[in-house]
Amino acid sequence: MSIAELQAYGYVAAMVVLVFVTYGYAYHLYTKKKDANGKDYEDYSNMALRDDLTDTPVSARSEHKEK
Amino acid sequence: MENRPLEYDYTVAKLFMFMTIVLGVVGMLIGVILAFELAFPGLNTMLGSGVAEYTSFGRLRPLHTDSIIFGFVLSGIFTSWYYIGQRVLKVSMSESKFLMFIGKLHFGLYAVGVVAIVASLLLGYTTSKEYAEFEWPIDIVVVLIWVLFGISIFGLIGIRREKSLYISIWYFIANFLGVAMLYVFNNMEIPTYFASGGHGDILHSVSMYAGTNDAMVQWWYGHNAVAFVLTVPIIAIMYYFLPKESGQAIYSYKLSLLSFWGLMFVYLWAGGHHLIYSTVPDWVQSMGSVFSVVLILPSWGSAINMLLTMKGEWQQVAASPLIKFMILASTFYMFSTLEGPIQAIKSVNAIAHFTDWIVGHVHDGALGWVGFVVIAAIYHMAPRVFKREIYSKSLMSTQFWIQTLGIVLYFTSMWIAGITQGMMWRAHDEFGNLAYSFIDTVTVLHPYYAIRGVGGLLYLVGFLMFAYNIYKTMSARPVEEYELQNASPMGA
Ligand code: HEM
Numbered sequence A: 001m002s003i004a005e006l007q008a009y010g011y012v013a014a015m016v017v018l019v020f021v022t023y024g025y026a027y028h029l030y031t032k033k034k035d036a037n038g039k040d041y042e043d044y045s046n047m048a049l050r051d052d053l054t055d056t057p058v059s060a061r062s063e064h065k066e067k
Numbered sequence B: 001m002e003n004r005p006l007e008y009d010y011t012v013a014k015l016f017m018f019m020t021i022v023l024g025v026v027g028m029l030i031g032v033i034l035a036f037e038l039a040f041p042g043l044n045t046m047l048g049s050g051v052a053e054y055t056s057f058g059r060l061r062p063l064h065t066d067s068i069i070f071g072f073v074l075s076g077i078f079t080s081w082y083y084i085g086q087r088v089l090k091v092s093m094s095e096s097k098f099l100m101f102i103g104k105l106h107f108g109l110y111a112v113g114v115v116a117i118v119a120s121l122l123l124g125y126t127t128s129k130e131y132a133e134f135e136w137p138i139d140i141v142v143v144l145i146w147v148l149f150g151i152s153i154f155g156l157i158g159i160r161r162e163k164s165l166y167i168s169i170w171y172f173i174a175n176f177l178g179v180a181m182l183y184v185f186n187n188m189e190i191p192t193y194f195a196s197g198g199h200g201d202i203l204h205s206v207s208m209y210a211g212t213n214d215a216m217v218q219w220w221y222g223h224n225a226v227a228f229v230l231t232v233p234i235i236a237i238m239y240y241f242l243p244k245e246s247g248q249a250i251y252s253y254k255l256s257l258l259s260f261w262g263l264m265f266v267y268l269w270a271g272g273h274h275l276i277y278s279t280v281p282d283w284v285q286s287m288g289s290v291f292s293v294v295l296i297l298p299s300w301g302s303a304i305n306m307l308l309t310m311k312g313e314w315q316q317v318a319a320s321p322l323i324k325f326m327i328l329a330s331t332f333y334m335f336s337t338l339e340g341p342i343q344a345i346k347s348v349n350a351i352a353h354f355t356d357w358i359v360g361h362v363h364d365g366a367l368g369w370v371g372f373v374v375i376a377a378i379y380h381m382a383p384r385v386f387k388r389e390i391y392s393k394s395l396m397s398t399q400f401w402i403q404t405l406g407i408v409l410y411f412t413s414m415w416i417a418g419i420t421q422g423m424m425w426r427a428h429d430e431f432g433n434l435a436y437s438f439i440d441t442v443t444v445l446h447p448y449y450a451i452r453g454v455g456g457l458l459y460l461v462g463f464l465m466f467a468y469n470i471y472k473t474m475s476a477r478p479v480e481e482y483e484l485q486n487a488s489p490m491g492a
């Protein structure tokens, strides 16, 4: 097989994998609705809406607080 | 000082804000000059033939594109980063002397770069690669500026209080990584002075790639300059300021994540659409076309998400000129990301390529989408940064309508000019002889060039009103913290 053919097969394979990954991700987002920490994805919008220094973070970084 | 509560520190944001406005005026003024030079070629020697070198279209054109994209737009992006970054990560720059220093250095070096670029382009130094015209010493400065931007992004992320990264931060990171990769690869060049043992101009260099390879690398870069400077960070800015100004959560945060990955996945492969019917391999051209059409999906994913954020709140569009800017910008984003894929279809590109339709496409994206988002962002930031209300709401509204009219005149005239041009170039008689010579097209296009010039002038006038409004905001009525929650306070 020539290098050009190898490239072509590699390219098609990569496309198929990436299409599955992307659709898989979409499926995951819309069925699970929550991330690994049990937080609803939509809550993350509050990072912009409640962004004063005194507002409580959506998910605080605990190491930072201890310092 | 001891008992002062901790506050966000906008020193660096403020510096970049001034830079955005100054370079916006410069870049757009040159754009207007260029537009009128095309309509009335006599203007090429407007200051006399002795200095024609400096006033000619060829010399000024790269100065327009570079001062607008890497000047106005990039400064707007930096301004927004130094504002949004602190807020969504919930950490102040005043908490880190190091990051404060990096931020100021970033600005200082950027200012040096601006001066070097303007001077060298005016003097005619260029590598003649579009959007990558800078000669090698400037490229080195650009890389340093970019490294400082990176330190600033990752430094702030390192000391953040908010563990998760808001979607805008993802887009800023993509902007940083994308441009870093593209810029370095496209600008690989050999300074001829050193390579030849001391001959020729010390600033001159040649690209490490030749012929078709050079073209492919160049448009992989050129297209992704559109992606990672004129799209990705602009979405970052929008995803923060639209929810903030309207007080509405993003319509769907999940959709924003999904279209982020979609955009990253698809954009990099679409550059081939700039080289259709050229010497590059046919499959590169086809791939460029196909991916360009697929690109509609993630682009519209973001755009629809922005528009639907206003669901049930459409009265705000009528009430606030600031929201108007953002909503029209999202609409223009949808518009140019539909127009682009259409132009990328091979049979359409056969007519569109080399014509003014491309210039029309560029500017409905640039003026309607990019320009409006940067303007809206600064309008939202100004009251927070200066702690004063926006000087005049009516001035802002007037600006909006003047600029919108300018954009419409710009792209409609370029559509007609472009398609006329494309059709005339290919028209032939029954024996295959071309029906028109080049000058025939020039004569026909003249009125449309004049209309484009007027459209551009209106946009510039609007931008000057914006500059004046921001200038007066610095001494307008001071406001209290509670007025700054969502909708920006504006004077009559
Ligand atoms: C789905 C998204 C898009 C696609 C598929 C697309 C496609 C295209 C195509 C096919 C061309 C013409 C190439 C040629 O024949 O010379 C082009 C040119 C251009 N587009 Fe887009 N476009 C998109 C979005 C945008 C946006 C949002 C902007 C932002 C302002 C933009 C800026 C440009 C620029 C600056 C050029 C001119 C490049 C040059 O020749 O110097 N595009 N685009």
Ligand code: HEM
Pocket (backbone or CB within 6 Å): B027, B028, B029, B031, B032, B033, B034, B035, B036, B038, B061, B064, B065, B068, B069, B073, B358, B359, B362, B363, B366, B367, B370, B371, B453, B455, B456, B457, B459, B460
């Ligand atoms: C006052 C507003 C503006 C006017 C009057 C204007 C005018 C022009 C003119 C006359 C050209 C040369 C077209 C040609 O070679 O035929 C041009 C090119 C260009 N302008 Fe503008 N411009 C304006 C604003 C902007 C803005 C805000 C941006 C970007 C955000 C921008 C980006 C570009 C780009 C990328 C090109 C190169 C297009 C290509 O190679 O196809 N312009 N502009």
